[in-house]
Amino acid sequence: MKAILYVSHAEQTFDANALTELLQQAQERNHSQNVTGYLYFKSPYFFQYLESENDEASEIMASIERDPRHKILTAFSQNFEGARRFGEWNMKFINQQGLPKLNLEQMIIDDMLSINDEVYRNEKRWKNNILNMVSTIARNQTQQAQQPRQPA
């Protein structure tokens, strides 16, 4: 499996309509390419995690990189064995309301923006930290899915 992670800076205002449109476009294409993952937005930053069995995520990433609506600040990829982390999500949108207790997303963004000499020396550990946070979000997502729905 191949995973791609990045943080970008929005170069335009993303209101609810712009986000919905972006997500629809992303979900359709990801579905057709069998790419899964999630997109987190906390203005002005996006964090996105994309995964695919082969090189599909990289192909989509090439489009994402060219997109003038944002500017990529830091990105890295990982090859891993086993199952997808977000098999159910063609591109789930998460914002702060979706993660009321966890502030993991902000930690990931801060971590990815903190790249400096020290981080470069410990790049492996740095990437592992970020991937661990993503795995926690993946676990949290399956736990939520397994919990019975609360009566309205």
Ligand SMILES: Cc1cc2nc3c(=O)[nH]c(=O)nc-3n(C[C@H](O)[C@H](O)[C@H](O)COP(=O)(O)O)c2cc1C
């Ligand atoms: C923050 C952000 C996330 C995006 N995520 C995806 C995505 O997951 N999948 C996708 O197909 N397009 C995504 N897009 C849209 C692509 O950048 C691009 O507009 C779209 O894939 C069409 O590609 P093309 O211009 O090469 O035809 C995203 C754009 C932004 C700004």
